[in-house]
Each structure stands twice: as C-alpha cells, then as structure tokens.
C-alpha cells in the first residue's frame with residue numbers, strides 16, 4: 001500500500017505544526033500558502049512548498065490537488081477564504097477534507113458544505129487546559145463528540161489500592177476505564193482485580209456529565 005499523501009493549506013502556527021509533524025513521521029506533504037514568505041519558512045521541512053491562493057480553483061488543479069488523500073485547510077482568520085477553499089476542494093472530490101474552524105458558526109458552515117472533519121484547536125486546547133487547571137490530576141481531556149469525551153486522570157488517594165471491580169466505575173458513573181498507564185507501559189485490557197497503584201493513569205471514556213461526576217469523586 002502506498003503512503004498517504006497530505007496537502008496542508010495555510011502555514012500559520014497550526015498548519016505549519018501539522019505539516020511539520022507529518023513530515024517528521026515520514027509522510028509526503030505539500031504545503032500551500034498565499035504568502036511567499038510563509039512557504040519559504042517551511043520549504044526545508046516539507047516535500048513541496050508552493051505559494052498559491054487556494055480560492056483559485058485553477059491554481060489548485062494545476063498543483064494536482066486531486067491526487068491527495070487528505071487535505072487540511074488551516075486558514076483561520078480569513079473565514080471567507082476558508083469556506084471558498086473548502087467548497088472548491090469538496091467539488092474536486094478530495095477523499096478526506098479536514099478544516100480548522102475559527103468559531104462555532106464557521107464550523108457549522110464547514111460541516112454543511114461537506115468538510116469531513118471540523119477541528120477547533122484553540123477551543124479544544126482551552127478545554128484541556130481548563131480541566132487540568134481545575135483538578136491537577138486531570139492530565140488530558142479530549143472531546144470525542146458533543147456528548148462524549150476521554151479523560152486521563154492520575155490516581156488520587158481515594159482510589160489507590162482499590163481494584164476496578166471495587167471502584168465499579170461502569171455501574172456507579174456510567175463510564176468505562178479503557179486503559180491504565182503505568183510508567184511507560186499502557187495496559188489496554190486492565191485486570192479488574194488488580195489494585196490501582198500510585199501514579200497510575202486511568203484513561204476513561206464516558207458521557208461528559210458522567211465524567212464530571214467521576215472527576216469530582218476521583219480528584220480527592
């Protein structure tokens with residue numbers, strides 16, 4: 001199977017960090033930005049860096065954008081350009097179209113016009129930081145949908161020494177412990193009878209309301 005081909009449009013902080021990470025993972029990345037300077041800045045990192053206006057359909061066609069498996073639109077402030085670009089790419093039949101939204105309304109429009117995934121990096125990071133700040137043993141908080149999230153929580157005094165069976169997370173809180181991280185190792189099928197150790201990290205999936213209750217109980 002050939003490697004996936006990625007194109008990233010918009011080399012702001014977010015777009016360039018996605019491009020950078022994909023390149024480091026060994027993928028071919030085409031970086032596009034209307035600013036010559038921005039394209040220059042990533043030229044040494046990605047496979048190809050091109051200066052083009054993504055609202056110009058002909059320019060995108062000329063770059064062979066239709067051959068890419070995944071296109072990420074990381075234009076933030078210029079909402080009009082983001083929407084036009086998404087429309088053009090959708091019409092061109094890009095298999096997976098991921099678009100960064102500036103706010104909820106922008107995100108709704110992107111969804112309506114066919115973006116496969118709408119991402120809100122600032123909002124999501126804000127949420128994660130807020131959860132971490134309110135309870136320091138919350139290490140991460142990842143929104144899966146409007147209703148469900150994943151929580152990474154370090155074992156607090158109230159749960160150390162207890163087993164998953166004793167804690168009975170599913171019946172008491174309606175959540176599922178998917179994995180337990182202990183040091184470098186990740187156990188994805190945790191033993192229900194094994195006591196939770198100091199510094200264990202529980203990875204829990206559940207409804208947001210249920211996770212909030214669990215967060216309160218497990219933070220003590």
Ligand code: ATP
Nearest residue numbers: 010011012013014033034035053054075076077081
């Ligand atoms: P970040 O927060 O990730 O830094 P941002 O949300 O502030 O980004 P912008 O700076 O508005 O987003 O846009 C990101 C990049 O997209 C900029 O480098 C800009 O030059 C580029 N860009 C804007 N419009 C277009 C367009 N029509 N075609 C190609 N690139 C564009």
